Structures are given as structure tokens and as C-alpha cells.
Amino acid sequence: MNIIETKNLTRRYGRTEAVHGLDLAVPTGSVFALLGPNGAGKTTTLKMLMNLLEPTAGEARVLGVDSRKLGERERRLIGYVSENQQLPLWMTVRQLLDYCRPFYPTWDRELEQTLLGRFALPEARKLAHLSRGMLMKAALLASLAYRPKLLVLDEPFSGLDPLVRDEFIKGVLEVSEQGDWTVVVSSHDIDEVERLADHVAMLEEGRLRLSEPTEELQARFRRVEVALGESAAQLDGVPSGWLEVERAGRNVRFVDSQYEREATEQACRERFADATVTAQPMSLREIFLTMARVQRAERKEAAS
Amino acid sequence: MNLTWHIVKKDLRRMAWPVSGWLAFVAAALVWLGAMHMPEDSVRAGDFYNWINGLGGLKTWAVIMQVVTAALLAAHLMLEDATVGTMGFWLTRPIARGRMLAAKLMAGGLLLVVAPVIALTPVWLANGFSLGETAMAAGEFAAWQIALVVLAFAVASLTKNLAQFFFAATGMAVAFAMVVSIASLAWQLPFQDSDLLRSRQMLTLFAPVPFMLAVLGWQVFTRRTKAGWIAVGVGLLALLAVGVAWPWDVTANWPRARARMRATAVGLDDLAARIAVKKIVTPFDRALPQAVFVTVKGGPIGEGFFAPESDSITLRLADKRRIQLTLSPGGLWGEDAAMRIAGLKRDADPVEWGMAGRVYGVHDWSAMREALQVSGMLQFAFMHGRVVAELPLQPGAQARSGSSTIRIVGLGGSEGLSETCVVVEERDSVFIGDVGQNEGRMVRQNDHSRRDCYFLVNRALGVAKCLHIVESGSANMASLLVSVRQLYFSFPERVVNGKREELAGWREGAVLIKVRFELDSRTFSRLTTERVPLELEEEKK
Structure with a gap:
């Protein structure tokens, strides 16, 4: 069951295509990370999901409803926090919470108090006088206290110091573990997302490069090092899943994007007789960077 | 409704101080105007023109300040929950667009319409306004404020911030002034149907308010800003077309009908009309505009008098030509009636009023002498003195x-x-x-x-x-x-x-x-004559 589904979702700004034919599915209950470099189309995608922007083509369904028809009923089930969101800065933290509360029948005052304490937010201080980190925490609190079914976080970690990030992530994780919540978080800060996400999608230049559970992704990506014996290295015709293949002295290194221990070792032995194969797991950051480099090289090649 | 009111309360809290300042200014300006008295020595010095014109100038600035600040406050109120852009807080909250629009209109109405009326009421009463006059003043002030709030809301809904609003509003004000200026050139053309002209003027001046209200609704519900601006541009062009060529009299069925019934009941039919044609000769004895005078007589009816107002009649000449001309009241018609009211005159003769219109381009004086028929509608005002x-x-x-x-x-x-x-x-x-x-x-x-x-x-x-x-x-x-x-x-x-x-x-x-x-009240009387014996006079000018 997917809480978000998009079909050929496209958004153009004049001649620039910010998002191109996106087919995305966010499983209910997942913590779904939308990764990509700046300008990849993450924020545009989330804005289309939230009906802040209208798609040029295609459609998105959120909570089973066309995103263009999200009404009060659906929005009561959605929380949205964005780095650029305009908050009513003239309000105090208390006034913000008092203003938001009546819109949500499911508002949990106990949770509100717990999070206020956890985030150490000064209730009487105006939002305008809060630091950026505090402001993001206040926005998060105003989006968590009603236990939304879907929490959308757009670049929530930008500009936050490590301590605040940690508090922020802990807050999200803690609350999301308490119920059947779905969290969609867009970020280019892969290290932080890695702690959160159980599903990952990667966007580049408005196109979806991959979308799968984090565990599966990390399981199929390995940095492989082949220590060659006396035999010569045959680097032509390597499997398409081998990325960034390079030779350094008596070693061949590559990233296997379709790693399966036996199959990879078998493939290595077929090319490099008496070789020793070692495979290292990769972090999301390494996977992301590898894919980004490969895609850049492919584009360069296609252009030339 | 509770949630709508919840949003309204948020806006009231937000705008409380700025609006309080504005209200204080509005009330103080009226108190100031009511308290100004011309010094007696200004008559001796002969500078009472300067005094009253200086007062008028200051008042103009005060009104401009009131209007500009009210527009900025209205815009600020709207921009608190902006519809342009994608980062508005309310856009991601469970607030339906209709609810937000209703909340904004309510808040705007309370802050910029109801509150100033409440603030001004003691000032009106202190200046001797009766309850009826206070109600009228309140209604009129409220009507202007409603128009201002609607226009400011609509422009603000198409802009991102106050700076953008200021430039957009200034640009639109200039564009509107240009439309009215161009249309007014057409309004000055001769031989126009006065009812049609009035319809064109009214529509040009007042249609922007409902139109901009529609734009506001469109923008809040669709947030298609570019389309909204296109609609505004097309609207301005349409307004120009309306001002120049609107083909129907929208006032045809307005309360005049009621006034007519009422006036007939009090005896307008007793009025008598005398028609005279006067040839005016210039020092060069050129063929000239000829004047048609209609003199209307009527006695006082109760404590009221009928006074003639302008309207048009048709003059059918012997050679079957028809001349349309507009009559305007001439002379100081009220003196006679006023002297009776003041008890200074007691004769029972009917009060006499004159109306005059000029015939252009008829050089054949004998044709005027042979006028066959005068017909038309005369408009009267029934006045109490x-x-x-x-x-x-x-x-x-x-x-x-x-x-x-x-x-x-x-x-x-x-x-x-x-x-x-x-x-x-x-x-x-x-x-x-x-x-x-x-x-x-x-x-x-x-x-x-x-x-x-x-x-x-x-x-x-x-x-x-x-x-x-x-x-x-x-x-x-x-x-x-x-x-x-x-x-x-x-x-x-x-x-x-x-x-x-x-x-x-x-x-x-x-x-x-x-x-x-x-x-x-105003009323109309049909004036039709057959072979009217025109009295011919010559007047040297």
C-alpha cells in the first residue's frame, strides 16, 4: 500500500524541465528519503505533492487523493516542514501552537508538551527572535503534535548545527516509531538521511535514478577490490553493473551495483584468474557519489 | 465558522496596533477639520481664500494619507497569508481557500470598515449630525472603505509582498486614471443620450470593484497569478470599451419610477409650461445659436416645491427636421420660494422657473418660428425648504x-x-x-x-x-x-x-x-405641445 504515488509527474518552468516524468511510490509507514544534488528537483516534487505547485503533466496521488484536490480533510493528516517556509514570525511559540491546534482534531497536547520539553523551545519567545535551528524545531513541533499520517520534510537539516540536527532527527524518529507514520524527507545531506531512511529515491536533473529500500540498495552496492595474481587483467566487456572500473598496479577496483557475493566472485574469476576478491559495504553517501559521477560521465560521453 | 473566526482573530491580533494607529489618525483628522475656525481678521486682511484653500489642501493630504495607509493595511492583512508563491504557511495547513477568503473579508471588514465607522461616530455626533445623517455618513464611509479594501485585497492577492503591492497598486491607479481620461474624452462629445452617458460613467467608475472582487476570488481559489494579471489587463481594456461604447442604459429601471409615482400623487400635473424661442444676435450679426426657453410654473405643494432639472426635449420643425436639445435650469429659482418660506412674501402666484437650451446649426430662423411640436421629458426635483x-x-x-x-x-x-x-x-x-x-x-x-x-x-x-x-x-x-x-x-x-x-x-x-x-424625490413630466405658439424675441449680445 502506497501513501504517495506519482505517474509521469512533470513540471516545467518555461523551457526548463525541473521534474521529468517521475514515477514514484512511497510505501505507507516508510521513512522515505528523496536524495539528490541541489537543483535535482526534490523541492519541486514535494511542492507538487503538497499542491503548492501544479504539475505541468502527469499526476500525483497523496493519501489516495489527486494532489490538486487536497482538501482540509487530507491536510489534517499531513505535516509539512520546509527550510524556506514562511512562518508567522510575529507569533510566539505558544501563539503558533495555539493558532495551529484548532485546525487538527487529533492534536495531542501531551505530545505537544513532551516535544516542547525535548526541543527546549521557549514558549514566550517570538519566532522572529528564534535561531534558525529553534525555528525549524518549532515548525516541526507544529507539524508533529497532531500525529500526521504523512510527514513531509523538505531539506530540514539545512543550516542546522550538528546538535540541533541530532535533536531534530531523534524527534522525528521517536515520533515516527510511535505509530504508523510515513515520513518523506528530501535532503542532500546523505549522512543524516542514512540514519533515518528505510527507503531511498535518488533524483538527478529532474529524473528518478533509483528508488528502493535502503537495505536492498546497500546490499546490492559493494566496493570491490580484486587483487590480481600473475594473470593479465581483462577490463573490456565487464558487466554493466560494474561502475568506475579502474586498475591500480596489480589491483582492479570497481563498484558493483548488482552485488551478489557468489555471482560477483564468479564474474571476477572468469576475467581475472587466480585473483583475490574483497567486497566492502558502501555508505549511502558513497553510493550517491558513485552514481552521480557515473551519470556525469555518461552525459559527457553522450554530449561528445 | 469557528475555524474561520479563529483565523479572523489571528488577523485582528496581528493588525491591532497598526490599525489602532490608523484609526487614531482618521478620527483625529475629522476632529481637526471640525475644530478649525477661520479667524475674523482673515476677512479684514482679505485672505479667507488662502485660509479655506489651505484647509482644503491639508484635508486633501489627510485623505490621501488615510487612503494610502488603509490600502497598505489591507494589503498587509492579505499578505499575512499570501496567495502568491509556494512558501505560505497557511497553504500547507488544513485551511480551505474559501475559508481563508471569508476570513480575510471578515477581518478586513471589521478592521477597516466597522472599526473606523465606530471611531468616527462620536465625531459625527459631536458635529451635530442627526442619527439619520450619522447613519448616512457611516454608510457612505463604509461603502468607500469596502471598495478600497476589495481593490487592495485583489491587488495584494496578486503580489508577493508590500513592496510589490505598492508598485502594482500605483501602476494600476495610473492605468485606471488613463482609462477614465480617455473615456472622458468620449463623454464630452456633443449630442449624447444623457442616460446612456450616465450609465457609461457609472460603470467605468464603479465596475472595477465587483470585477476586482471576482479577481480576488479567482486568485485565492486558483492561485494562478499570471492569469490573474492578464484578467486585470483585459479588464482595464474592457473598462475603456465600456466607458466609450456601452450601449444600454442600466439606470432605466432605477428608483426614478417610484419617485414619479410619488410626485404625480402630489400634483405635478398642475404645472404649466410656456415655451419661448429667443434669437441671439452677436455684434457681427452672425447666424447664431438660438435659445429655447421653457418656463415652468407651479405653486408650492405643502412645504415643498418642484424645481426643474436638466433634461432633453425634441423640437420638431415645420420642415420635419427634429432637433434634440438639452435644457438646463437657469436663474436663481429658489429665491421666490425661499422668501415665501421665510415669511417675507405672501402672494399666491405660482413660483416660476426657467430652463434654457441652445440650438446649434439652425440658420433658418423662419423654421424655428414655424416649430410644430415640442416634446420630451422634463426632470423635476421635489424640494423641501x-x-x-x-x-x-x-x-x-x-x-x-x-x-x-x-x-x-x-x-x-x-x-x-x-x-x-x-x-x-x-x-x-x-x-x-x-x-x-x-x-x-x-x-x-x-x-x-x-x-x-x-x-x-x-x-x-x-x-x-x-x-x-x-x-x-x-x-x-x-x-x-x-x-x-x-x-x-x-x-x-x-x-x-x-x-x-x-x-x-x-x-x-x-x-x-x-x-x-x-x-x-426626483420625478419626470412629459411635455408635449402641438403647434406651440413660439414667442420670438431678439437679444443683442
Whole structure:
């Protein structure tokens, strides 16, 4: 069951295509990370999901409803926090919470108090006088206290110091573990997302490069090092899943994007007789960077 | 509704201080206008023009400040929950667009319509406005504010912030002024149907409000800003087309019908009309515009009088040509009626009014002589008259009747001249219908919605002089009018040894009487004649 589904979702700004034919599915209950470099189309995608922007083509369904028809009923089930969101800065933290509360029948005052304490937010201080980190925490609190079914976080970690990030992530994780919540978080800060996400999608230049559970992704990506014996290295015709293949002295290194221990070792032995194969797991950051480099090289090649 | 009110309360809290400041300014400005009095020495120094015009200038700035700040406040209110852009807080909250629009209109109405009316009510009452006048002033002020709030909301809904709003609003104001200027060129063309012209003017001036309300709704519901701006541009062009070529009279079925019934009931049919054609000859004896005079007679009906207003008639000539001409009231029709009201004249002759129109381009004078038929509709205003002030002819003398106050500031005029004047400062309630379109701050005198007549009377000597009014200037704000008038008169004279000299002692015991006519209703009377015996006169000019 997917809480978000998009079909050929496209958004153009004049001649620039910010998002191109996106087919995305966010499983209910997942913590779904939308990764990509700046300008990849993450924020545009989330804005289309939230009906802040209208798609040029295609459609998105959120909570089973066309995103263009999200009404009060659906929005009561959605929380949205964005780095650029305009908050009513003239309000105090208390006034913000008092203003938001009546819109949500499911508002949990106990949770509100717990999070206020956890985030150490000064209730009487105006939002305008809060630091950026505090402001993001206040926005998060105003989006968590009603236990939304879907929490959308757009670049929530930008500009936050490590301590605040940690508090922020802990807050999200803690609350999301308490119920059947779905969290969609867009970020280019892969290290932080890695702690959160159980599903990952990667966007580049408005196109979806991959979308799968984090565990599966990390399981199929390995940095492989082949220590060659006396035999010569045959680097032509390597499997398409081998990325960034390079030779350094008596070693061949590559990233296997379709790693399966036996199959990879078998493939290595077929090319490099008496070789020793070692495979290292990769972090999301390494996977992301590898894919980004490969895609850049492919584009360069296609252009030339 | 609870959630809508919840949003309204948020906006009220947000705008409380800025709106309080604005309200204080609005109320203070009206208090200031009501408290200003012309110093007596300004008459001696002859600079009462400067005083009243200075007051008018300051008042204009005060009104501009009020309007601009009110527009900025309205925009600020709208931009608190902006519809342009994708980062608005409310856009991601469970707030339906219709709910937000309703909340904004309610908050705008409470802060910028209801609150100022409440703030101004004590000031109106302190200036002697009756409850009815206060209600009218409140209604009129509220109507202007509603228009302002709607226009400001609509422009703000298409902009991202106050700076953008300021430039957009300025640009639109300039564009609207250009549309009106271009349309007004067409309005000045001769031989136009006056009803149609009035429809075009009204639509051009007032249609932008409902149109912009529609734009506001469109923008809040769709947030398609570019389309909204295109609609505004198309709307301005459409407005120009309406101003120049709107083909239907939208006022055709307006309350005139009721007024007609009422007027007929009180006996307008008793009026008699006499029609005369006058040939005017210039020093060069050129073929000239010829004047048609329609004289209407009618006695007082109860405490009211019928006064003629402009309208058009058709003159059918012997050679079957038809000439359409507009008649305007001429002369000081009210004097006779006013003297009766003041008890200064008691004869029972009908009151007589003259109306005149000019025929252009008819060089064949004999054709005019042979006019077969005059037909058309004459418009009348049924006016009630009453004495509103009687005060001794002394500087500083003051009389008050409701919201109408008159004070003699001084007596002007040069020594040795047979004519002099009384300079009076007046305060009145004034409403939109009382202010002429083309005369700026001056109260229009020829539309009969309100007409004042003044007399100098010395009952002991049996002297009654009607005064000629010259408007020195006026300043009006929020239905309060301060005006200065010069009331010219010639000295009562007697002939001694063949010489004319001022009647001794006439000033002592002289009183100034002010009679005011106020509009009760308007009505129409069909005027049709067969082979009217035209009276031919020649007048050398």
C-alpha cells in the first residue's frame, strides 16, 4: 500500500524541465528519503505533492487523493516542514501552537508538551527572535503534535548545527516509531538521511535514478577490490553493473551495483584468474557519489 | 465558522496596533477639520481664500494619507497569508481557500470598515449630525472603505509582498486614471443620450470593484497569478470599451419610477409650461445659436416645491427636421420660494422657473418660428425648504441647526462701493450626491440635491435683500463639510435730492436668514405641445 504515488509527474518552468516524468511510490509507514544534488528537483516534487505547485503533466496521488484536490480533510493528516517556509514570525511559540491546534482534531497536547520539553523551545519567545535551528524545531513541533499520517520534510537539516540536527532527527524518529507514520524527507545531506531512511529515491536533473529500500540498495552496492595474481587483467566487456572500473598496479577496483557475493566472485574469476576478491559495504553517501559521477560521465560521453 | 473566526482573530491580533494607529489618525483628522475656525481678521486682511484653500489642501493630504495607509493595511492583512508563491504557511495547513477568503473579508471588514465607522461616530455626533445623517455618513464611509479594501485585497492577492503591492497598486491607479481620461474624452462629445452617458460613467467608475472582487476570488481559489494579471489587463481594456461604447442604459429601471409615482400623487400635473424661442444676435450679426426657453410654473405643494432639472426635449420643425436639445435650469429659482418660506412674501402666484437650451446649426430662423411640436421629458426635483438659520448681521454671530452651522466671520467689500458682502463660514453634513463631479471640493449648486438661499432682512424697515452666493472654497472629509461663502448684496438705498444713498440704520436690526432646500424625490413630466405658439424675441449680445 502506497501513501504517495506519482505517474509521469512533470513540471516545467518555461523551457526548463525541473521534474521529468517521475514515477514514484512511497510505501505507507516508510521513512522515505528523496536524495539528490541541489537543483535535482526534490523541492519541486514535494511542492507538487503538497499542491503548492501544479504539475505541468502527469499526476500525483497523496493519501489516495489527486494532489490538486487536497482538501482540509487530507491536510489534517499531513505535516509539512520546509527550510524556506514562511512562518508567522510575529507569533510566539505558544501563539503558533495555539493558532495551529484548532485546525487538527487529533492534536495531542501531551505530545505537544513532551516535544516542547525535548526541543527546549521557549514558549514566550517570538519566532522572529528564534535561531534558525529553534525555528525549524518549532515548525516541526507544529507539524508533529497532531500525529500526521504523512510527514513531509523538505531539506530540514539545512543550516542546522550538528546538535540541533541530532535533536531534530531523534524527534522525528521517536515520533515516527510511535505509530504508523510515513515520513518523506528530501535532503542532500546523505549522512543524516542514512540514519533515518528505510527507503531511498535518488533524483538527478529532474529524473528518478533509483528508488528502493535502503537495505536492498546497500546490499546490492559493494566496493570491490580484486587483487590480481600473475594473470593479465581483462577490463573490456565487464558487466554493466560494474561502475568506475579502474586498475591500480596489480589491483582492479570497481563498484558493483548488482552485488551478489557468489555471482560477483564468479564474474571476477572468469576475467581475472587466480585473483583475490574483497567486497566492502558502501555508505549511502558513497553510493550517491558513485552514481552521480557515473551519470556525469555518461552525459559527457553522450554530449561528445 | 469557528475555524474561520479563529483565523479572523489571528488577523485582528496581528493588525491591532497598526490599525489602532490608523484609526487614531482618521478620527483625529475629522476632529481637526471640525475644530478649525477661520479667524475674523482673515476677512479684514482679505485672505479667507488662502485660509479655506489651505484647509482644503491639508484635508486633501489627510485623505490621501488615510487612503494610502488603509490600502497598505489591507494589503498587509492579505499578505499575512499570501496567495502568491509556494512558501505560505497557511497553504500547507488544513485551511480551505474559501475559508481563508471569508476570513480575510471578515477581518478586513471589521478592521477597516466597522472599526473606523465606530471611531468616527462620536465625531459625527459631536458635529451635530442627526442619527439619520450619522447613519448616512457611516454608510457612505463604509461603502468607500469596502471598495478600497476589495481593490487592495485583489491587488495584494496578486503580489508577493508590500513592496510589490505598492508598485502594482500605483501602476494600476495610473492605468485606471488613463482609462477614465480617455473615456472622458468620449463623454464630452456633443449630442449624447444623457442616460446612456450616465450609465457609461457609472460603470467605468464603479465596475472595477465587483470585477476586482471576482479577481480576488479567482486568485485565492486558483492561485494562478499570471492569469490573474492578464484578467486585470483585459479588464482595464474592457473598462475603456465600456466607458466609450456601452450601449444600454442600466439606470432605466432605477428608483426614478417610484419617485414619479410619488410626485404625480402630489400634483405635478398642475404645472404649466410656456415655451419661448429667443434669437441671439452677436455684434457681427452672425447666424447664431438660438435659445429655447421653457418656463415652468407651479405653486408650492405643502412645504415643498418642484424645481426643474436638466433634461432633453425634441423640437420638431415645420420642415420635419427634429432637433434634440438639452435644457438646463437657469436663474436663481429658489429665491421666490425661499422668501415665501421665510415669511417675507405672501402672494399666491405660482413660483416660476426657467430652463434654457441652445440650438446649434439652425440658420433658418423662419423654421424655428414655424416649430410644430415640442416634446420630451422634463426632470423635476421635489424640494423641501426650511429656515435653518437666522442670525444678527454681526461678525461672530453664529447659528446652529443640527449639523448645519453658520458663523458670520466678517463683512467684506470696499468702501464707497454699492455692493459689499458677508463672509460666512459654514459646517454641514455632505454626502456623495451633494458633491459635483467636476467641481472638486465645491458643493454642486445646480443639481438641486441641496440648495441654500440667503436674505438680509430688516423687518422694522421692511427691507429684504436676496444675497448672491460666491463660493470661496470648501473642505470636506468623511461627510463633514467646512465651507466659506461670500454673500454679496447691495445696500438698501433711498433717493435724497436726486441722489441715491444708503438707507440709514438698516444694518442695526438686520438679520441674515438662510433657507435650505433639500431633495425629497426626483420625478419626470412629459411635455408635449402641438403647434406651440413660439414667442420670438431678439437679444443683442
